Amino acid sequence: MAKKDFYPLLIIIAGLVLFPLLIRGNEYFITILVFWGINAIIAMGLCLLMGYAGQISLGHAAFFGLGAYSSGILTAKYALSPIWGIIWGITLAGGIAYLVGKPTLRLKGHYMAVATLGIGEIFYIIFNELIPLTGGPSGLSGIPLLTIGGESLEGLKFFYLVWIVLLLLLIFSLNLINSRIGRAWRAIHGSELGALTLGIDVARYKLQIFVLSAIYAALAGSLYAHFVTFISPSSFSLMFSILLLMMVVIGGAETLWGALLGAGVLTLLPEYLRGLEDFEVLAYGAILMVVLLFMPRGILFAIKKMLWRSKE
Amino acid sequence: MAEIILEVQNLRKFFGGLRAIDQLNFVVARGKIKSIIGPNGAGKTTLFNLLTGIIPPTAGTVQFAGKILNGLKPHAIARLGIGRTFQNLELFGNMTVLENVMVGRHLRTKAGIFSAALRLPQMRQEEKAAKRQALAELHFIGLADKANFLATALPLGEQRLLEIARALATAPQLLLLDEPAAGLNMRETAKLAETIFRIRERGITVLLVEHDMSLVMEVSDEILVLNYGRKVAEGPPREIQRHPEVIAAYLGEEA
Numbered sequence: 001m002a003k004k005d006f007y008p009l010l011i012i013i014a015g016l017v018l019f020p021l022l023i024r025g026n027e028y029f030i031t032i033l034v035f036w037g038i039n040a041i042i043a044m045g046l047c048l049l050m051g052y053a054g055q056i057s058l059g060h061a062a063f064f065g066l067g068a069y070s071s072g073i074l075t076a077k078y079a080l081s082p083i084w085g086i087i088w089g090i091t092l093a094g095g096i097a098y099l100v101g102k103p104t105l106r107l108k109g110h111y112m113a114v115a116t117l118g119i120g121e122i123f124y125i126i127f128n129e130l131i132p133l134t135g136g137p138s139g140l141s142g143i144p145l146l147t148i149g150g151e152s153l154e155g156l157k158f159f160y161l162v163w164i165v166l167l168l169l170l171i172f173s174l175n176l177i178n179s180r181i182g183r184a185w186r187a188i189h190g191s192e193l194g195a196l197t198l199g200i201d202v203a204r205y206k207l208q209i210f211v212l213s214a215i216y217a218a219l220a221g222s223l224y225a226h227f228v229t230f231i232s233p234s235s236f237s238l239m240f241s242i243l244l245l246m247m248v249v250i251g252g253a254e255t256l257w258g259a260l261l262g263a264g265v266l267t268l269l270p271e272y273l274r275g276l277e278d279f280e281v282l283a284y285g286a287i288l289m290v291v292l293l294f295m296p297r298g299i300l301f302a303i304k305k306m307l308w309r310s311k312e
Numbered sequence: 313m314a315e316i317i318l319e320v321q322n323l324r325k326f327f328g329g330l331r332a333i334d335q336l337n338f339v340v341a342r343g344k345i346k347s348i349i350g351p352n353g354a355g356k357t358t359l360f361n362l363l364t365g366i367i368p369p370t371a372g373t374v375q376f377a378g379k380i381l382n383g384l385k386p387h388a389i390a391r392l393g394i395g396r397t398f399q400n401l402e403l404f405g406n407m408t409v410l411e412n413v414m415v416g417r418h419l420r421t422k423a424g425i426f427s428a429a430l431r432l433p434q435m436r437q438e439e440k441a442a443k444r445q446a447l448a449e450l451h452f453i454g455l456a457d458k459a460n461f462l463a464t465a466l467p468l469g470e471q472r473l474l475e476i477a478r479a480l481a482t483a484p485q486l487l488l489l490d491e492p493a494a495g496l497n498m499r500e501t502a503k504l505a506e507t508i509f510r511i512r513e514r515g516i517t518v519l520l521v522e523h524d525m526s527l528v529m530e531v532s533d534e535i536l537v538l539n540y541g542r543k544v545a546e547g548p549p550r551e552i553q554r555h556p557e558v559i560a561a562y563l564g565e566e567a
Contacts, residue, residue, distance in 0.1 A: 172429045179428035179439065180414075180421050183407070187415045190404030197364055197402075198482055199390035199419030208425065 002178050008257055009171070016163055020156060030159050032271055034227055037162035038220045040263035043247040044166075044173055044256055045216030050245075051253030052177065053209045054189030055105065056113045058241050059120030063214040065127055065236030066093040067221025069140070072231050073133050076142045086222040093218030094211050101210040105203065120241050127233040139232030146226045153226075162223055169216065173256055185209055250291055252298020261300050314341040317486055317517050318363070323372035325358055325541075332358040334541040336372070340486070345508060345518040347528045349552075350538035356521040357399060359538070360488050363519075364396050365389045377485060391419050395484030397475040399491045399521075403463045409474055410459040413446035416481025446481055453477040453507065469500045476507070486517045493524040505531050529553065 023029045042064055049055050070092055071085030104115040127134050134140055145152040146161065153161055176182050184205050187195040195202050225231050243266060251262020269287065273280045295302035318340040325333040332355045340346050348356050361367045363374055365386040374381040381389055395416075404412050421442055423435040450456040453473045458466065463474060472492050479487055489508070493501045501524060508531050511518055522528050528535065528549070535552045537544040545555045552558055 175429050175431050176425065179435065180418050180423055180442065181425060181428050183411060183415050184418055186407055186411075187404050187418075190406050191402040193366070193398070194402030194404060194478075195415070196366070196386040197390055197396050197398075198416050198478065199387045200415070201385070201387045212425070 045213030047259035059116035062123035063217035067218030097214030395479035
């Protein structure tokens with residue numbers, strides 16, 4: 001963590017403390033902010049992969065799904081404790097990311113995008129077709145709520161769980177960025193050849209960040225399953241992978257804060273556009289285009305630039 | 313006879329029908345500055361890519377400090393103590409000058425993902441030391457006042473120096489410099505010559521590929537002349553300047 005990250009962290013913590021006073025038990029708003037938190041956890045991992053290490057993934061919905069189905073199946077079908085679902089989800093997603101990452105991370109740019117897209121599609125089909133376990137297209141229901149000390153986590157309590165997990169992962173990630181490992185990722189992004197000749201095992205570091213980002217996604221998936229208690233394959237389709245990528249790009253891939261902001265914008269925006277009914281998708285698309293055209297480095301960077309200007 | 317740090321034996325690299333390096337033999341003595349010259353396409357950069365493991369040789373061996381390098385990955389070769397710079401710069405444009413050099417400390421530091429993520433005391437110590445050593449290299453090369461600039465914000469000459477500082481941060485025994493004077497003005501080139509001497513004073517062996525003949529003649533203990541991937545001549549600068557084949561192949565008739 002660097003000094004410049006200190007104030008944004010304080011703002012988040014202050015927001016978490018003040019949050020219950022602001023929303024006064026508005027369940028709808030709590031739900032949306034839980035989704036923001038869940039999406040932000042995945043976006044953060046993806047930001048490390050894309051914005052820092054310079055690798056792309058169009059298959060992260062699969063890792064999110066692996067976490068969700070691991071938790072869902074082990075708790076709803078086999079009545080195991082949720083912690084086993086989470087551990088299994090992380091292990092499975094990490095293991096699969098390792099196995100597919102090993103050959104595909106040699107690819108670059110578009111090829112890597114297509115390879116990860118394929119992975120996403122394969123798991124989408126598996127979620128749909130492995131009916132005895134996943135329930136297929138009609139979904140998997142009866143996933144229990146998480147409980148801590150006999151108290152089941154719903155609403156505000158779950159909100160706090162998600163955002164505390166997010167906060168811990170954020171600090172963890174910020175520390176990584178400001179270490180030799182984060183510098184190695186950024187060096188690979190800057191010049192693979194340069195990184196290699198400085199003794200960085202490029203293949204190993206690419207694989208490491210790919211696995212780590214898959215683990216973030218799987219953890220978010222487990223949280224998601226225990227929050228909505230019903231999951232179906234449509235939540236883990238290519239569309240969601242693209243949405244995750246958009247979160248990172250729209251917010252600003254250069255910093256984790258951008259990814260957090262992007263996750264917020266793309267979680268909240270559809271809710272605000274709902275009043276437009278049939279025109280919702282149209283307005284959504286138009287807004288995204290405008291952002292990408294006029295803020296190519298993301299919303300966060302555009303805000304920073306505005307602040308610098310107003311100072312001068 | 314001084315200790316041999318690098319020994320190249322019967323080295324060959326063919327790209328299809330092109331013999332980029334052909335039956336090359338030479339040695340580099342520890343603590344010396346050796347230059348490799350030759351016209352464009354003579355195989356100089358190919359040779360550097362072979363020495364650093366970026367590309368595998370077609371045949372032959374490279375032995376560094378008693379170890380055979382064949383089959384080793386580039387990062388492993390860097391770890392053994394070969395540093396290099398690039399003719400077409402390979403800086404990390406998304407990072408500051410200081411961060412670029414700190415990446416050079418990567419292979420001499422150890423912190424893993426958990427000690428880094430949790431900022432364990434050992435990792436913090438290591439981080440501080442890496443920063444100090446990187447700053448020392450920037451002082452050595454003369455860029456300390458620009459430590460917080462983005463690497464891409466530097467003029468070309470300073471970007472070349474930054475690449476040297478970054479390579480020095482890996483604590484190499486052998487430093488390969490690929491056309492470090494390209495694009496430099498006369499004053500910068502003179503300073504570069506002095507820097508190369510100071511690198512040798514640190515006990516680091518230098519292998520230099522360079523087109524600037526006055527720089528080569530000034531700094532080299534020995535010169536190897538390549539043409540079409542083959543050795544044309546090898547010897548101290550005085551001998552090379554008078555060598556008839558070298559004059560014909562490279563220095564031009566008027567020399």
